[in-house]
Amino acid sequence: TISQTLSEIQELIELDKKHYLHPTTVPKLFQEKGPKIIFQEGKGIRVTDVKGDTYIDGVSMLWNVNLGHGNEELAKAAYDQLSTIAYSSSFYSYSNPNAVRLAQKVVSVAPGDLCAIFYTSGGSESNDTAFKLARFYWNLKGRQTKKKIISITRSYHGATVSAGSATGIEAFHNFAGSRDIDIINARGHVTNCELGDKTDSNYEGCIRDTIEKVGAENIAAVILEPIQGAGGVHVSPDGYLKAVKDLCKANEILLIADEVICGFGRTGQWFGVDNWDVVPDIMSVAKGITSGYAQLGGVLVNKEIRDTLNEHDQILGHGFTYSGHPTACAVALKNLEIIERDNLIGNAKNMELVLKNGFDYLANKHKHFAKPRAIGLLAGFDLQADPDTDTPFEQSIRAAAFVVEHCFNNKLILRAADFEEGKNIVAIAPPLIINKEEVEE
Numbered sequence: 001t002i003s004q005t006l007s008e009i010q011e012l013i014e015l016d017k018k019h020y021l022h023p024t025t026v027p028k029l030f031q032e033k034g035p036k037i038i039f040q041e042g043k044g045i046r047v048t049d050v051k052g053d054t055y056i057d058g059v060s061m062l063w064n065v066n067l068g069h070g071n072e073e074l075a076k077a078a079y080d081q082l083s084t085i086a087y088s089s090s091f092y093s094y095s096n097p098n099a100v101r102l103a104q105k106v107v108s109v110a111p112g113d114l115c116a117i118f119y120t121s122g123g124s125e126s127n128d129t130a131f132k133l134a135r136f137y138w139n140l141k142g143r144q145t146k147k148k149i150i151s152i153t154r155s156y157h158g159a160t161v162s163a164g165s166a167t168g169i170e171a172f173h174n175f176a177g178s179r180d181i182d183i184i185n186a187r188g189h190v191t192n193c194e195l196g197d198k199t200d201s202n203y204e205g206c207i208r209d210t211i212e213k214v215g216a217e218n219i220a221a222v223i224l225e226p227i228q229g230a231g232g233v234h235v236s237p238d239g240y241l242k243a244v245k246d247l248c249k250a251n252e253i254l255l256i257a258d259e260v261i262c263g264f265g266r267t268g269q270w271f272g273v274d275n276w277d278v279v280p281d282i283m284s285v286a287k288g289i290t291s292g293y294a295q296l297g298g299v300l301v302n303k304e305i306r307d308t309l310n311e312h313d314q315i316l317g318h319g320f321t322y323s324g325h326p327t328a329c330a331v332a333l334k335n336l337e338i339i340e341r342d343n344l345i346g347n348a349k350n351m352e353l354v355l356k357n358g359f360d361y362l363a364n365k366h367k368h369f370a371k372p373r374a375i376g377l378l379a380g381f382d383l384q385a386d387p388d389t390d391t392p393f394e395q396s397i398r399a400a401a402f403v404v405e406h407c408f409n410n411k412l413i414l415r416a417a418d419f420e421e422g423k424n425i426v427a428i429a430p431p432l433i434i435n436k437e438e439v440e441e
């Protein structure tokens with residue numbers, strides 16, 4: 001019933017090519033090939049395109065549709081708010097009940113003393129806001145030189161000028177040639193360096209080395225994802241987050257956890273940092289806060305930062321039209337209610353085991369399958385020429401892209417992370433509502 005006629009589809013393709021510029025797409029290629037898929041409808045873990053073909057959404061679109069597609073409770077929450085008062089401003093001390101209630105709810109599940117939230121419309125805005133709040137905090141403390149932000153290799157923090165500069169994937173830097181000069185990309189995920197082991201061969205350029213070279217008095221914050229998503233599902237080694245946190249603390253540098261993917265149950269805990277019991281000073285969220293049913297993000301700050309802001313009479317001169325959007329907040333409240341009611345965080349943890357069983361099966365069956373990892377429903381594996389000797393494919397062999405294309409042709413949507421030279425990683429992040437049979441399928 002939903003499929004469109006061939007001529008309608010052809011018309012969509014022509015109009016798309018003519019008028020619609022797509023993110024992370026080569027425009028010239030798009031002119032040749034047109035859209036890869038035109039989505040029409042979704043239900044649960046499945047999406048159907050305009051031709052009527054149905055796919056398993058193995059990455060929750062952009063790691064965000066955590067409740068799966070077609071959730072009518074979320075639709076109703078949006079409808080009810082849209083027909084009451086769709087939008088009201090949060091500027092000039094204006095407020096709305098949903099934004100207040102959501103703040104209370106998010107803070108109640110957030111780790112440690114994170115106690116207040118600034119709302120944004122998405123992850124990039126959250127990270128830009130986190131940088132500004134960190135600098136604002138240090139300004140209020142009379143530490144005006146503390147401006148620089150350290151991020152780490154392979155991280156993805158978004159695409160605005162500052163969040164894009166913090167992103168440690170070069171492909172996102174080269175595009176427009178403009179970078180935030182106060183952001184430094186360091187080497188990360190090398191625990192011994194963060195612990196201060198100068199004999200570690202990675203010491204040069206690691207976070208500790210960068211702090212020593214740039215000077216703690218010039219650094220406002222370190223930002224990292226507890227588990228890197230777009231960069232290739234890199235799980236922080238045990239001890240790493242705590243080492244970075246201690247390093248930051250010793251140097252009076254704020255730690256920003258980018259929980260845009262990890263937050264709200266994806267990793268089998270409320271937040272990624274909860275897997276290691278580390279409490280950041282600032283936390284960016286987005287995506288899973290609404291399961292993608294509305295555009296919303298936020299930045300949580302700890303008590304020290306909130307209290308410092310509250311003690312001064314300087315304006316928080318920052319904000320977005322859609323900060324605290326009442327409809328987005330209504331959707332988020334319902335989303336969090338369902339996550340708790342249906343124990344979806346527990347489900348993510350249980351399904352991790354099913355995924356890992358599947359990985360064992362693949363490891364036995366395929367000689368290029370390597371380095372499987374899953375933490376909750378954030379998972380991935382490498383493809384290597386020889387996993388036994390940790391030997392990558394030659395650079396010209398795009399194995400991950402090939403596998404993802406093969407899966408797509410067999411109606412399973414996955415994602416390749418092959419930004420790094422010689423790396424072939426396949427990412428998996430299905431909706432948190434997925435059940436055992438569906439994981440096995």
Ligand code: PLP
Binds near residue numbers: 260
């Ligand atoms: N941070 C992380 C960890 C992300 O994965 C993303 C998006 O994928 C972002 C930030 C940027 O979020 P947005 O695309 O909503 O601006």
